[in-house]
Amino acid sequence: MSDKHLSSQFDAALNMLSTRLLEMGGLVESQISAVLDLLDAFDEAAALRIRDTERQLNRMEVEIDDEINNVIARRQPAARDLRLLMATSKCVTNLERAGDEARKIAKRLHKIHEAGTATAVQVGELRNSGEMALSILHRALDAFARMDVHAAAQIMRDDQAIDTEFRAFVQRLVTQMHAAPFSISSHLDYLFVAKAIERIGDHATNIAEFVIYIVKGRDVRHLPLDRLEEAIQRD
Template identity: 65%
Template sequence: MPDKHLSSRFDSDLNLVLSKVFEMGGIVESQVANALQALNHFDLDLVSRILVDERRLNAMEAEVDEECINIIARRQPAARDLRLLMSISKTVTNLERAGDEARKVAKRTRRIAEDGKAGTINTAEVTVSGEMAVTILRRALDAFARLDTVAAAQVVRDDEAIDEQFRAFVRKLVTSMTKDPRIISIGLDYLFIAKAIERIGDHATNIAEFIIYIVKGKDVRHIPREQLEHEALGE
């Protein structure tokens, strides 16, 4: 958590907005985990719950953004405090978008179930990447709570494994659809699901990058991974 400030009111405002961020993070974690469970079991009741809860995330994002603006206006923070508030705003945007991706998984799952084509494609890579996405999202939020740049750099490294699972699934899917054009429709549904999971990993990575920005004052977006690790470790 951030260091204490001379202004107890600033600390109170900051702790309040951070509590909302982590509440939102917990909801998104559940959304992603539920989306994967719905996919694995074609649970349409769970799909409906995901679609309802996604609207709650939209409202929470707007609420946190407004509170960050109010804190900046009232307290006029500088340096690390300002970077923290800016990163909080960007973090909730990434959380909301991760929730959007969970919604996409849920909607495609419902479509596959209703079409009666479940089980026609081997989706082992999708299952593995989904489990990885849940894990790194949780670890990104934990690193944010502790402002742990070393853990943040590890999240960025681990996201590459999700990307590789996605690429492997795409290669296999293209081969399968070429051999059997009858599976193209469901293949595209699973392709959208796999891409949504890959994007959840990207959003976790974005959150990890904000941690390095807060602590080190260095914008590490769009730089090579080796340079990002150098900044995170302070070498």
């Protein structure tokens, strides 16, 4: 078998893995969108679909990781190809965890619905934070598809907005709990939801970081934002 043919097979395997990752990402996006709808009106059937999607995501994570391991064993890739495979595996893990956060939100909203405390907190702020996290995830997947380091860097900057929203929401909840101690339990449920949304944004940002790692060979995790531009400009 010619080297050219082997190279074509390897490229096809890499493309297949990227396609599978993006397919998984699309499922996570739909799952998060569905759980945000539950903030306005809880629906048992929708919550069950979110649970079933999480099980599908778990299967996809295992399948994609198995294929990555097979490709590494067969091809023994180096340099950027190896980075791509390693980062794809980590991105898949982050997608599964983002989906898991969506499932946790659905479970907590079911608890709130059963307790009859759904009106205790204004959910508009939570929905706004959730839509921000969903947008960041969509953009991170798009940056991965295009290997766009500049888009990935912007996502890392924008994730701070979700963190700011979360801190402000927590402060408002604490104030409300002091004013109405009898509502502490329901407010803690909503705090759990807010924290899960923040984590979804973090997982999306992790994917953006891995895009930069693949293209530039630079690990920008924990890198201060003021040094980010230098990192993506460096060859």
